[in-house]
Amino acid sequence: MPLTSDSPTSRTQAPRKPFRLFKVLLGVACVCSCFTSYAFINQAAKLQSDAADNSGINPHPIDLKLPQANPLSAVAQLGKSLFFDPIMSGSGQQSCSSCHSPAHGYNPPNALTVQKGGKDLHQAGYRPPLSLAYLYRQPPFSIGPDAADNDVAPDLNAIASSVRGDSRATKQAGVAPAAPAMVAQGGLFWDGRADSLQRQAYLPLLNPVEMANSSIDEVAHKLVNSRYRQSFTLLFGPGIVNDPEQLVSEAMFAIGRFQIEDPSFHPFTSKYDAWLQGQARLTPAELRGLRVFNDPKKGNCAGCHLSQPSRDGLPPLFTDTQYEALGVPRNTTLVLNRDPHYYDLGICGPFRKDLAHQTQYCGMFLTPTLRNVDRRAVFFHNGAYRTLKQVLDFYNLRSVAPEKIYPHDANGKLELYNDIPAAYQGNVDTTDAPFDRHVGDPPPLTAQDIRDIITFLHTLDDGYRPASMRAGLMPAHLNPQR
Numbered sequence: 001m002p003l004t005s006d007s008p009t010s011r012t013q014a015p016r017k018p019f020r021l022f023k024v025l026l027g028v029a030c031v032c033s034c035f036t037s038y039a040f041i042n043q044a045a046k047l048q049s050d051a052a053d054n055s056g057i058n059p060h061p062i063d064l065k066l067p068q069a070n071p072l073s074a075v076a077q078l079g080k081s082l083f084f085d086p087i088m089s090g091s092g093q094q095s096c097s098s099c100h101s102p103a104h105g106y107n108p109p110n111a112l113t114v115q116k117g118g119k120d121l122h123q124a125g126y127r128p129p130l131s132l133a134y135l136y137r138q139p140p141f142s143i144g145p146d147a148a149d150n151d152v153a154p155d156l157n158a159i160a161s162s163v164r165g166d167s168r169a170t171k172q173a174g175v176a177p178a179a180p181a182m183v184a185q186g187g188l189f190w191d192g193r194a195d196s197l198q199r200q201a202y203l204p205l206l207n208p209v210e211m212a213n214s215s216i217d218e219v220a221h222k223l224v225n226s227r228y229r230q231s232f233t234l235l236f237g238p239g240i241v242n243d244p245e246q247l248v249s250e251a252m253f254a255i256g257r258f259q260i261e262d263p264s265f266h267p268f269t270s271k272y273d274a275w276l277q278g279q280a281r282l283t284p285a286e287l288r289g290l291r292v293f294n295d296p297k298k299g300n301c302a303g304c305h306l307s308q309p310s311r312d313g314l315p316p317l318f319t320d321t322q323y324e325a326l327g328v329p330r331n332t333t334l335v336l337n338r339d340p341h342y343y344d345l346g347i348c349g350p351f352r353k354d355l356a357h358q359t360q361y362c363g364m365f366l367t368p369t370l371r372n373v374d375r376r377a378v379f380f381h382n383g384a385y386r387t388l389k390q391v392l393d394f395y396n397l398r399s400v401a402p403e404k405i406y407p408h409d410a411n412g413k414l415e416l417y418n419d420i421p422a423a424y425q426g427n428v429d430t431t432d433a434p435f436d437r438h439v440g441d442p443p444p445l446t447a448q449d450i451r452d453i454i455t456f457l458h459t460l461d462d463g464y465r466p467a468s469m470r471a472g473l474m475p476a477h478l479n480p481q482r
């Protein structure tokens with residue numbers, strides 16, 4: 001149960017109101033009301049009964065409200081070309097798709113822990129790339145239950161300070177998160193430091209270990225002297241070629257439009273989507289996996305990786321877009337981690353700067369979507385794990401057998417939560433299942449449960465073709481690799 005006062009309003013999330021900038025981006029494609037309905041009250045029972053029919057057919061098929069597939073606008077077409085064009089990089093050899101590959105659910109196309117970038121393509125990145133898929137409903141970063149509906153960025157520090165000490169809601173699969181004041185949610189990147197797809201794209205452009213341009217002017221210069229010149233003047237007026245800032249801003253806007261408009265970023269063609277709509281049968285193992293995933297006393301995965309459609313039929317994205325400190329063990333293979341004093345603390349820095357003093361958020365990272373998760377080769381913000389089995393062992397054993405998760409120091413002392421400095425280890429989640437157990441308790445999951453959850457996670461891969469569609473060709477708009 002939530003720790004906070006349990007009024008009906010606190011358990012049903014109020015409609016979120018993204019800023020205007022974000023609205024422009026989401027525009028027609030995203031129904032802004034999509035955040036209105038995290039109304040999962042009393043759905044715990046339903047979650048279980050949904051999965052209870054052993055025939056494998058969803059006993060309560062749903063008409064999912066899927067994003068409309070319309071032809072790309074001219075701006076989005078320009079964005080599509082730019083997305084795949086290495087012209088945007090300092091090296092001249094890297095495009096957005098080098099790290100966000102459509103054939104891999106917009107995950108990296110290789111098994112590197114972090115991607116190489118920079119002018120010479122030899123610089124190691126800081127974190128594993130996130131998928132670019134399923135961001136069409138990602139709200140801007142906010143703290144607290146509701147974001148302001150205006151163009152003025154809220155003073156996050158003031159909000160964070162005012163709610164310091166407020167308790168955090170526990171997360172239980174099937175129960176609406178209580179949205180207590182201190183919750184950090186929304187935003188892009190592992191630390192939420194970018195609000196919109198447009199603003200975001202500047203970051204890789206200038207990041208020295210990514211696309212590594214030295215300045216916006218450099219990017220603008222390349223674009224003005226490229227085959228895109230005419231598209232820019234046609235779409236944004238002839239003056240655009242003399243305004244480097246505006247030109248690059250429009251280029252990023254175009255890439256953002258591509259990500260919003262192109263169905264390959266949110267195809268919803270997984271077996272699980274087909275099952276939700278009554279068009280596929282889950283195997284007994286998949287069904288068992290779904291049950292454990294949803295079971296608040298076992299995996300409780302759905303407590304954060306939401307698995308149910310919203311009340312008005314929006315398909316689940318397998319994230320509540322909130323931030324948690326899970327205490328993932330340190331990845332000593334990362335270049336930056338060679339410095340024992342270096343810590344990646346997510347919301348409170350070092351890449352994100354604005355909330356450096358809000359130490360109650362140190363160690364917190366975005367809950368990523370689990371759609372297409374098995375197309376990723378590394379998991380978590382630091383790439384600590386390389387298989388889903390390792391990830392599941394972490395969830396299962398961190399609380400009950402931490403000696404199997406963390407290393408021991410030279411004196412044989414267990415280095416618990418070794419990727420978070422001692423001062424902030426209190427931020428680590430010890431209240432939500434499966435982390436609510438104590439050392440020596442039986443683990444929440446059996447070996448069979450773990451195998452079943454992993455089997456279920458495979459049903460979140462796009463590209464499944466229900467029997468009803470197999471006879472004919474898959475419609476082009478549903479094929480992410482076209």
Ligand code: HEC
Pocket residue numbers: 083088094095096097098099100115116117125126127128129130131132135187188189190191197200201204205209210211255351
């Ligand atoms: C060298 C690899 C690399 C290239 C090239 C690259 N990115 Fe990324 N991208 C990353 C990494 C790494 C992250 C996560 C970084 C973090 O969280 O700090 C990321 C995160 C993102 C996110 C946030 C996703 C989320 O779920 O929050 C978006 C959006 C994004 N990139 C878009 C782009 C666009 C658009 C381009 C081209 C202009 C691009 N990227 C080029 C590596 C890359």
Ligand code: HEC
Pocket residue numbers: 171293299300301302303304305322323324325326327328365366367368369370373376378379380381382388391392395429432433434453
């Ligand atoms: C309390 C919220 C919460 C619960 C419960 C939870 N997760 Fe997560 N999950 C997260 C967060 C936050 C991250 C990212 C943490 C990080 O990188 O430091 C994450 C990351 C992951 C990843 C890595 C994804 C990637 O792209 O790197 C997988 C896989 C995953 N979770 C699966 C599960 C499964 C399976 C369960 C149930 C056994 C589960 N999670 C329960 C919050 C949660």
